[in-house]
Amino acid sequence: MAVIKPVVLRSLRRALGNLGGERAPVIAGHKLLYRCNLECRMCPFWRREDEELLGLADEIRIMDALAHAGVSFLGFEGGEPLLRRDVGEILREAHDRFHTSMVTNGWLLEQRLSEVAPHLDLLFVSLDGIGETHDRLRGIPRSFDRATHGIRLARSEVPTVISHTVTRENLDQAEKVVELAEQLDVGLTVQIAYDYRAADPLSPRPETLRPVIEQLRDLRKSGAPLLESVEYFDAILGSWFEGDPWHCKPWLTINIDPAGRIVLPCYVLQEYQGSLPVWAVNIRELWNEFDWAPYTSCNRCALACYLEPSLFRWTDFAALRDRVIGGAVHYLQRTPRTSSRAASERRVQIDTPAP
Ligand SMILES: C[S@@+](CC[C@H](N)C(=O)[O-])C[C@H]1O[C@@H](n2cnc3c(N)ncnc32)[C@H](O)[C@@H]1O
Ligand code: SF4
Numbered sequence: 001m002a003v004i005k006p007v008v009l010r011s012l013r014r015a016l017g018n019l020g021g022e023r024a025p026v027i028a029g030h031k032l033l034y035r036c037n038l039e040c041r042m043c044p045f046w047r048r049e050d051e052e053l054l055g056l057a058d059e060i061r062i063m064d065a066l067a068h069a070g071v072s073f074l075g076f077e078g079g080e081p082l083l084r085r086d087v088g089e090i091l092r093e094a095h096d097r098f099h100t101s102m103v104t105n106g107w108l109l110e111q112r113l114s115e116v117a118p119h120l121d122l123l124f125v126s127l128d129g130i131g132e133t134h135d136r137l138r139g140i141p142r143s144f145d146r147a148t149h150g151i152r153l154a155r156s157e158v159p160t161v162i163s164h165t166v167t168r169e170n171l172d173q174a175e176k177v178v179e180l181a182e183q184l185d186v187g188l189t190v191q192i193a194y195d196y197r198a199a200d201p202l203s204p205r206p207e208t209l210r211p212v213i214e215q216l217r218d219l220r221k222s223g224a225p226l227l228e229s230v231e232y233f234d235a236i237l238g239s240w241f242e243g244d245p246w247h248c249k250p251w252l253t254i255n256i257d258p259a260g261r262i263v264l265p266c267y268v269l270q271e272y273q274g275s276l277p278v279w280a281v282n283i284r285e286l287w288n289e290f291d292w293a294p295y296t297s298c299n300r301c302a303l304a305c306y307l308e309p310s311l312f313r314w315t316d317f318a319a320l321r322d323r324v325i326g327g328a329v330h331y332l333q334r335t336p337r338t339s340s341r342a343a344s345e346r347r348v349q350i351d352t353p354a355p
C-alpha cells in the first residue's frame with residue numbers, strides 16, 4: 001500500500017490555506033520533452049519542436065521551487081518521457097522530494113523499466129483501445145502490443161495503471177479496456193479527449209459521450225479498477241449534460257513545460273504553452289496575485305488532475321490519500337467485479353501476445 005510521505009502534511013497545510021483564501025498548488029505535472037516516438041492523432045505535442053532540453057541541475061531547481069511552493073505530487077510526462085536518457089536520474093531526485101508518477105506510451109518500458117520503477121509511486125501506461133483501435137489512434141503499428149507487453153513487465157515492479165483517452169473513435173472500447181485492466185490486474189484512469197488546435201479534433205460528440213460516462217460511472221460503482229471517483233463522473237454528467245457546473249480550482253495543479261516555464265492558468269486553456277520561468281518567480285506570490293476568478297466556472301475539460309482535486313473536501317485527509325496516490329490503494333483493495341470472471345473467460349479475444 002502507498003504510504004503518505006511527510007510532504008503531504010505540508011500540502012495539507014497549504015490546502016487548508018486554500019480554504020482560507022490563500023492559493024497554493026498541491027499537484028504538479030511536468031513535460032520532460034515534446035518529442036515522441038508515436039504520432040497520436042488527437043495529440044499536439046509530438047508535432048512541436050523541442051528547445052534545448054534542461055539538464056539535471058535545472059530539473060532539480062524546478063523541483064526545489066515546486067517543493068517550496070507546497071507541491072507534494074509530481075507527475076512526469078511529455079512527449080515520451082522514456083526517450084530522455086536521464087529520466088532515471090530525474091525521477092530519483094523527484095522521489096526524494098515528492099510522490100511521483102509518470103505517464104508513458106509504454107513502447108520503451110522493456111528497455112527502461114529498471115531505471116524508473118524504483119523511483120515511481122505510480123506508473124501510467126496509455127491504451128486507447130484494444131489492438132488495432134489503439135494502433136490506429138496512436139499512428140504506429142504494434143503500439144498496442146508494445147504497451148501491453150510493457151504493462152506485464154511493469155506491474156510487478158510498480159503500481160501500474162492504464163491511462164485511457166476517450167475519443168470519438170473508441171467510444172465502443174470503454175468496457176473492453178476495463179476488462180483488459182482487470183485481466184492484467186492493473187488500475188485504470190480515463191480522460192476525455194480535448195480538441196487542441198494543432199491536433200485532429202477527436203473529442204467525442206456529447207450525445208455519444210453521455211452513455212459512455214454513465215457506463216464508466218456504473219462500472220466504477222460495481223468495483224471496476226477505475227481510479228476516478230464516482231463523483232468525478234457525476235460532475236461531468238452534471239455539468240456537460242444537466243447544466244450544473246463544478247467549481248474548477250486550477251490553482252491546485254501547476255504544470256511546467258520542458259523549458260521550465262509555468263503553464264498558466266492551466267494545461268488546457270494555454271494548450272500547454274508555458275510563460276514564466278519557474279525559477280524567476282515566487283510561485284506562492286504569483287498564485288495569490290493571479291486572477292483565477294474567470295476560470296472557476298470554465299468546465300471546458302475534464303482532466304482528472306484538475307477535476308478530481310477541484311472536488312476534494314480539503315479537510316478530509318482520507319480523500320487526499322484516496323484520490324491522489326490512493327487511487328492505487330483503491331484498486332489494490334477493491335472487491336473485483338462479479339463480471340470479471342466473464343472478462344477472464346473472454347481473455348482469448350482481447351489478451352495479446354508479447355511482441
Ligand atoms: C500527452 S501524453 C504524454 C505521455 C505519453 N507519451 C503517453 O502517451 O502516455 C499524456 C496523456 O495525454 C493523453 N492525450 C493525448 N491527446 C489528448 C487529448 N487531445 N485530450 C486529452 N488527453 C490526451 C494521452 O492519451 C496520454 O494518456
Ligand atoms: S499522446 Fe503521448 S504517445 Fe501519443 S503522440 Fe502524444 S506524447 Fe506521443
Ligand code: SF4
Nearest residue numbers: 248266298299300301
Ligand atoms: S475546466 Fe477549464 S480552467 Fe479547469 S482545468 Fe479545464 S480548461 Fe482549465
